[in-house]
Amino acid sequence: MTASDVKIQVDKVYKIFGNRADDAxxxxxxxxxxxxxxxxxxxxxxxxxIDFSIRRGETFVIMGLSGSGKSTLIRHFNRxxxxxxxxxxxxxxxxxxxxxxxxLAFRRTGISMVFQxxxxxxxxxxxENTICGPILQGVDQREARARGMEQLELVGLKGFENRFPRxxxxxxxxxxxxxxxxxxxxxxxxxxxxxxxxxxxxxxxMQEQLKDIQARLKKTIIFITHDLDEALHxxxxxxxxxDGELRQVGTGEEIxxxxxxxxxxxxxxxxxxxxxxxxxxxxxxxxxxxxxxxTGDRTTALLRQHxxxxxxxxxxxxxLTSAEPDRANCAASIDATATLGQSFPLLADQExxxxxxSGAPVGILTRExxxxxxxxxxxxxxxxxxxxxxxxxxx
Amino acid sequence: xxxxxxELFDTRGLRFAIxxxxxxxxxxxxxxxxxxxxxxLKLLGAMEAFLQWLPWYVTIAGVALLTYSASRNxxxxxxxxxxxxxxxxxxxxxxxxxxxxxxLAATAVAVVLGIPLGIVxxxxxxxxxxxxxxxxxxxxxxxxxxxxxxxxxxxxxxxxAILATVFFAIPPVIRLTDxxxxxxxxxxxxxxxxxxxxxxxxxxxxxxxLALPTIMAGINQTTMMALSMVVIASMIxxxxxxxxxxxxxxxxxxxxxxxxxxxxxxxxxxxxxxxxSYGRRAxxxxxxxx
Ligand SMILES: Nc1ncnc2c1ncn2[C@@H]1O[C@H](COP(=O)(O)OP(=O)(O)OP(=O)(O)O)[C@@H](O)[C@H]1O
Ligand SMILES: [Mg+2]
Numbered sequence: 001m002t003a004s005d006v007k008i009q010v011d012k013v014y015k016i017f018g019n020r021a022d023d024a025x026x027x028x029x030x031x032x033x034x035x036x037x038x039x040x041x042x043x044x045x046x047x048x049x050i051d052f053s054i055r056r057g058e059t060f061v062i063m064g065l066s067g068s069g070k071s072t073l074i075r076h077f078n079r080x081x082x083x084x085x086x087x088x089x090x091x092x093x094x095x096x097x098x099x100x101x102x103x104l105a106f107r108r109t110g111i112s113m114v115f116q117x118x119x120x121x122x123x124x125x126x127x128e129n130t131i132c133g134p135i136l137q138g139v140d141q142r143e144a145r146a147r148g149m150e151q152l153e154l155v156g157l158k159g160f161e162n163r164f165p166r167x168x169x170x171x172x173x174x175x176x177x178x179x180x181x182x183x184x185x186x187x188x189x190x191x192x193x194x195x196x197x198x199x200x201x202x203x204x205x206m207q208e209q210l211k212d213i214q215a216r217l218k219k220t221i222i223f224i225t226h227d228l229d230e231a232l233h234x235x236x237x238x239x240x241x242x243d244g245e246l247r248q249v250g251t252g253e254e255i256x257x258x259x260x261x262x263x264x265x266x267x268x269x270x271x272x273x274x275x276x277x278x279x280x281x282x283x284x285x286x287x288x289x290x291x292x293x294x295t296g297d298r299t300t301a302l303l304r305q306h307x308x309x310x311x312x313x314x315x316x317x318x319x320l321t322s323a324e325p326d327r328a329n330c331a332a333s334i335d336a337t338a339t340l341g342q343s344f345p346l347l348a349d350q351e352x353x354x355x356x357x358s359g360a361p362v363g364i365l366t367r368e369x370x371x372x373x374x375x376x377x378x379x380x381x382x383x384x385x386x387x388x389x390x391x392x393x394x395x
Numbered sequence: 396x397x398x399x400x401x402e403l404f405d406t407r408g409l410r411f412a413i414x415x416x417x418x419x420x421x422x423x424x425x426x427x428x429x430x431x432x433x434x435x436l437k438l439l440g441a442m443e444a445f446l447q448w449l450p451w452y453v454t455i456a457g458v459a460l461l462t463y464s465a466s467r468n469x470x471x472x473x474x475x476x477x478x479x480x481x482x483x484x485x486x487x488x489x490x491x492x493x494x495x496x497x498x499l500a501a502t503a504v505a506v507v508l509g510i511p512l513g514i515v516x517x518x519x520x521x522x523x524x525x526x527x528x529x530x531x532x533x534x535x536x537x538x539x540x541x542x543x544x545x546x547x548x549x550x551x552x553x554x555x556a557i558l559a560t561v562f563f564a565i566p567p568v569i570r571l572t573d574x575x576x577x578x579x580x581x582x583x584x585x586x587x588x589x590x591x592x593x594x595x596x597x598x599x600x601x602x603x604x605l606a607l608p609t610i611m612a613g614i615n616q617t618t619m620m621a622l623s624m625v626v627i628a629s630m631i632x633x634x635x636x637x638x639x640x641x642x643x644x645x646x647x648x649x650x651x652x653x654x655x656x657x658x659x660x661x662x663x664x665x666x667x668x669x670x671x672s673y674g675r676r677a678x679x680x681x682x683x684x685x
Contacts, residue, residue: 078589108591119586122681123604133590166682184590 006092007056007188007220008077013086014050015072015244018043021084034243046072047244050086057218059210061225061235063267069244070224071116074190077222078111079103090188108137112181113190116224118173118197120165126176127152127161133184144183151179155209170197175206182213191223195230207234228268232256232276233339240264252276273374274341279334282373283355285363286310294320310354310361317354317361333361340370421548432554435504439553443496447489454492455479458665465672475668478661487636487658494625494635495662497553501560501621506614509565513572513610514598523573530566538563538627546631556625556633564620571613575606608681611674618666626659636662 016024016037024043027036034045047069054060062070075081076088079095087094090110098106112133120129127148134144152161155175165173174197181189195203207230214221225231231238232252240247240255240263248260256276259265286306289299294311302309303322310331311318319331332346333354343365346353352366446454455476463472482491516523541563545555579602587601603610629637636655643652 075585080585080589104591104593106591107589111589113586113589115582115586117580117582119580119582121583121587121601121605132587136591136596180590 005055006053007058007090008054008222009087009089009092010050010052010054010073010076011087011089012049012051013047013076013083013088015046015069015076015081016043016084017046025084045244046081047076047083050244050246052239052246052249054220054222055236056220057214058236059214059221059223059234061223061231061238062241063225063228063231063238064241066226067243068241070241071192072244073241074113074192074222074224077188077190078107078113108133109184110186111188111190112184112186114174114177114181114192114194116192116194116196118165118170118177120173120176120180122165125162125164126157126168129165129176130161130179130183132180133186137184147183148179151183152176154182155179155206171199171202174198175202178206187217187219189219189221191221193224193226196226203230210234228271229275232271240267253281272341274344275339277340277373278336279338279340279343279355279365280336280357282340282369283336283363283365284308284369288312288361307366308352308364310364312361319352319354319364321352331364334365336362340373343370417544417547425548429549429554432549432558435500435557436554439496439500439557442500443493446492446496451483451488455483458669462665462669462672465669465676468672471668471672475665478665482658482661485654485658487639487655490634490636490639490655491658491662493633494622494629494637494659497557497560497628497633497635498618498621498625498662498666501557501564501625502614502618504557504561505565505617505621506568508561509568509613509617510572510610512565513569513613514576514602516569516573517576517602526569530570533562534566538624541624542628542631551632553633556628556631559631560621560624560628563624564617567616567620568610568613571609571616572606575609575613576602578609579605605681608674608678611670611677615667615670615674618670619663622659622663622666 014025014028016028018024018041020041020043024037024041024045027040028045028048032040034048037043037045050073062073064070072081076083077090077095079088079098082096087096089095090106095103095106121132124132127145130152131144131148134147135141139147149158149161152158155178157172157175157179160168160172165176168176174194178191178194181191195206198206210221211234213219221234223231223234225234235252237249237251238255239249242263248255248264250258250260253276255264256268256271256273259268284307286308287302288310289302289312291311291313294309299309299311299320303320306322308319308321311320317331317333319329321329329350329352331350331352331354333356334343334346336355336357343353347365347367347370352364354361355363355365458479459472459476462475463469466472482488516526541559542555545559549555549558583605584597584601587597592600625633625635626637626640629635629641636659639655640652640659643649643655
């Protein structure tokens, strides 16, 4: 990762809640645990030596149990909470060095946030809430309203702009929060359990919308969630926090199949693998022939070395397998970036489907391959050590 | 008769020192203070003159309108009108207006000073821990204690009356402003800060509007306390309804004291209802965003 790829760098950040932060820091440096520090100094360790970077344009997910310090960490990025020690660099500039004016400008235009419990102003309408950012930026009312309406429409709340937050359901309020965050056009978006209050349908809708926004606007998104499936679906990389300590940072695959320790392993055990694995993890590359190339001799020869051959016939794709070399079955196709779960309905109808990479056929996925990928991963994610079977000690 | 408890300290020295210090302030700064408070006296005089000049039916109509706009309750409005009518009918109109003027002036001063003090207090836990016991003491001290130093400073009259009233009535508005601001949902405040609000914008756009129902409750209590203090303050020359009660006691005219007492109660009821209705409306506005 080169320096210009890094959007946010968190450099040895500690956060201590309480009056005796110095004593607590000294105790921590001396190797004391969270409970010990609390007992000795009465201070709560919010974050302990957090060190990682977030790339420009990536969706970075923070996970951890309740009280692990996720909200505390995300609030450091816009200085709602200030670290006890350490630096937070955004675009290479330490936000702790900003004066009041620079900080205001940074919060107005550089970073925006969606809150866990919405944080909407109850005495303002949905539209007024949505345009709070532009108004603080000094954009004029008309322009701000136009921008606000655009975002409200995007999150499906057109027609509710003159209601008050209390008159909306939790999920709708959360979408107002999202619209409000998007209206500022900041390129960093902090989302503290933004989708937790949504029902499953709207949730997956919003997830798709977020991916879409991400693809179009290339924002840097920091996303907190309790839902591992959501983390795997949205996150380019995932960080796992426990008791204010970073346990692992990595891609979904790394977290799932190469957990750094027992804790992470237990954390990911219940994951729905069909959503965590992608078609490209399971398929097999096979030769692709045009109709003209697909002579009997040639296909027979190829089928000796490959499980199947794909024959392109105009828009139609046929699959010749070694089991049935004479019958060319018309096959459905799926993109290599689709989750394995998305191939199940297709595989239910036919033995093999064609896998496409940027529009061109590259290989096939059979039922057997899908099952093998799932069980292989399942074994990896569930390689239980006796210690990890015990209930986790209460911290 | 000798005291039961042995005198361990000689408090005379201390007492003399306090008394002397106070006299020193009075002789050296009494005039300056009085001059500084001149505008207050003028305000009070103007208010009293205005209320007494205003034809009674206009005043009653005004109060009726105020009550109705706050409560949207016809019965409440009617009873306010009847009560005011009673006060006028028994010949206490001018006294009542004098009392109302003093009370309004004192409440206004208490609110103007108390809300900023409450805001400052909400910002600092340390300040709160110092101020709360002080406010508790202010509220529990006997009413008369407030009169003494002010009378010494200014002599009997309206200025000490209004100042004593302000001091006595200010604690609720400070306390409840502090409480109201502290009760505002932390995430709402965080949200507006995260979008780049200055401390001033945070205060005016979020904290004050959301704390308003609680602040209104404080203003209500302050009004009531001001009214009760104004009655006592008539002893030091504030005039008004309290003076009628005092005369009733002095001359052993039970009827005079009783009628003036009833008038005071009526005023209290009217103001309480208006203030409460406004508080409720503020709350409702927040709840349903109407
Ligand atoms: N202002 C504060 N004063 C003292 N302790 C705090 C404060 N804020 C957070 N903490 C402590 O820091 C720890 C982490 O809290 P945080 O809110 O970050 O958890 P979280 O991971 O967001 O949990 P959840 O999933 O429930 O939202 C907790 O132990 C909490 O008690
Ligand atoms: Mg949280």
